[in-house]
Amino acid sequence: MEITFSPWRLDYIKSDKKEEGCIFCKAMEGAPSFDNLVVLKAPNSALILNRFPYNNGHLLAVPKSHKDSLYALSSEERNELNQLLCYAEKAIRLIYQPNGINIGMNLGEAAGAGIVDHIHYHILPRWRGDTNFVTITGNLRVIPESLEDTYKKFRDFFEKDPPSF
Ligand SMILES: [Zn+2]
Numbered sequence: 001m002e003i004t005f006s007p008w009r010l011d012y013i014k015s016d017k018k019e020e021g022c023i024f025c026k027a028m029e030g031a032p033s034f035d036n037l038v039v040l041k042a043p044n045s046a047l048i049l050n051r052f053p054y055n056n057g058h059l060l061a062v063p064k065s066h067k068d069s070l071y072a073l074s075s076e077e078r079n080e081l082n083q084l085l086c087y088a089e090k091a092i093r094l095i096y097q098p099n100g101i102n103i104g105m106n107l108g109e110a111a112g113a114g115i116v117d118h119i120h121y122h123i124l125p126r127w128r129g130d131t132n133f134v135t136i137t138g139n140l141r142v143i144p145e146s147l148e149d150t151y152k153k154f155r156d157f158f159e160k161d162p163p164s165f
Pocket residue numbers: 022023024025026065066067117118
């Protein structure tokens with residue numbers, strides 16, 4: 001058995017300093033860049049790369065509104081988020097060809113939300129045998145992709161085939 005740690009995950013576990021303000025609201029301010037990890041911007045929402053991914057290609061679909069529940073969003077905002085989920089699914093399927101994809105939302109701390117005040121969907125590519133994201137067992141050697149490489153792949157993908165909203 002071989003144990004491989006994703007270095008950025010380790011940074012996350014070690015880190016105890018909290019950033020000031022809402023990281024999602026801050027990320028939405030500028031144009032897409034590796035700095036804010038926004039890979040696709042829609043009028044009222046964005047697809048953002050998870051800075052501390054469970055797997056390569058882990059995306060977040062985030063509304064612009066700083067709200068802590070789905071029902072607090074307008075139907076227009078919810079519709080756009082749904083479109084973003086579709087574009088995220090397509091990009092992940094074509095770029096990574098995973099065995100599966102999880103799409104879901106954690107509402108509240110007890111449900112596992114890291115950021116409770118600003119709702120967001122997780123779109124997570126899955127591969128057989130990755131059930132424990134940190135520990136990789138068996139003969140397969142998994143080399144984690146750098147966040148820079150992941151960011152570039154998504155940006156290139158959406159630049160080649162820009163979605164319309
Ligand atoms: Zn916010």
